[in-house]
Every structure is written in C-alpha cells, then in structure tokens.
Amino acid sequence: xxxxxGLGGVFLKLDGDTQALLSWYHDVLGLAVGAAGIGFMEPxxxxxxxxxxxxxxxxxxxxxxxxxxxxxxxxxxxxxxxQEISQWEYGRFAQIADPQxxxxxxxxxxxxxxxxxxxxxxxxxxxxxxxxVQQAAAPETxxxxxxxxxxxxxxxxxxx
Numbered sequence: 544x545x546x547x548x549g550l551g552g553v554f555l556k557l558d559g560d561t562q563a564l565l566s567w568y569h570d571v572l573g574l575a576v577g578a579a580g581i582g583f584m585e586p587x588x589x590x591x592x593x594x595x596x597x598x599x600x601x602x603x604x605x606x607x608x609x610x611x612x613x614x615x616x617x618x619x620x621x622x623x624x625x626q627e628i629s630q631w632e633y634g635r636f637a638q639i640a641d642p643q644x645x646x647x648x649x650x651x652x653x654x655x656x657x658x659x660x661x662x663x664x665x666x667x668x669x670x671x672x673x674x675x676v677q678q679a680a681a682p683e684t685x686x687x688x689x690x691x692x693x694x695x696x697x698x699x700x701x702x703x
Contacts, residue, residue, distance in 0.1 A: 555601050559643060567642050571620045572605070603647045610635045610651035633657040 557564060569576040576582070607613045610628055614637055618624065625646055626638035634652040641647055 553601070553603070555603075557643070564642060571617065571622060605647065605649055607649050607651050610637060610649060613649065614639075633660050 565576045565580065568574045568581055574581050574583075614624060614628070617639055623640040624637065625640050626636070628635050628637045632653070633656045634650050636651075637649045638646045639649065
C-alpha cells in the first residue's frame with residue numbers, strides 16, 4: 544500500500560545568523576549539519592507533528608539515548624537548561640535554550656510505553672470520528688424510524 548513513511552523535514556523561519564546557529568547545533572549538540580541544514584540518517588522511534596498552535600510557533604524535540612548524561616554534557620558546553628528532567632510514563636523530558644533563546648525539548652523515550660500510547664491515541668481518534676459520523680446520521684435515522692412507525696400504524700385498521 545502506498546503511504547507516508549516518515550517525516551522528511553522541518554522548515555523553520557529563523558532570524559539572525561543561521562550559519563552561526565547551524566554551527567551551534569553541530570558543535571554543541573553534536574548533530575550532523577550540511578548545506579541544507581541538520582540531517583538525520585537514522586530511523587526515528589516516532590515522530591509526532593502537533594497542530595496545537597505552540598506559542599513559540601515551533602518547538603524542536605530531539606530524542607536522546609541518555610538524557611541525564613546528555614544534559615551534563617550540554618551544561619559543560621555552557622548550554623542553558625530551561626527545564627530539568629521530568630518523568631512521564633512514556634519517557635523523560637528536559638528543555639534547553641538555543642543561542643537565540645528558543646526552547647529545544649530533549650526526550651529519552653520509553654519505547655514500548657510510547658508505542659502503546661500512540662496506538663491508544665490513534666484508536667481513540669478513530670472511535671471519535673466514527674461516533675461523530677454516527678451522531679450526524681442519528682437524526683435522519685430517528686426521522687426514518689418515525690416515518691416507518693406511522694406507515695405501519697396506517698396499515699393496521701383502527702390504529703393511529
């Protein structure tokens with residue numbers, strides 16, 4: 544079946560010296576940087592695109608393999624930690640600031656819990672969509688039932 548298999552890129556409008564910012568992502572965060580920007584050649588556990596009108600207009604969320612060790616590495620490089628590690632059932636999170644002050648979220652996922660959460664959210668979305676379709680059809684069904692009852696009553700002598 545033809546389908547989308549992943550996220551091909553994130554395109555951000557940034558102000559200021561983007562080359563200096565790319566250098567920071569390379570030198571400080573250790574990301575692969577090229578002419579087109581930051582590149583990832585390894586498959587991701589999961590990518591979510593949240594359409595919630597984030598107040599910063601965009602929030603980068605990078606997965607990491609050892610959040611406490613990575614935060615210590617970044618602190619040693621002078622990176623500002625905006626939010627210390629918080630624990631959730633599907634992973635640990637922290638936030639740092641890039642050189643322009645924008646938050647970057649770091650996430651150490653708990654793979655199985657996150658897969659279960661993703662499956663549960665997808666199932667809930669599908670159920671809500673089906674319920675909405677059924678609810679939209681319900682008034683028509685009720686009207687059809689009333690008409691059928693009236694027709695049936697009209698066929699029985701003496702019934703009203």
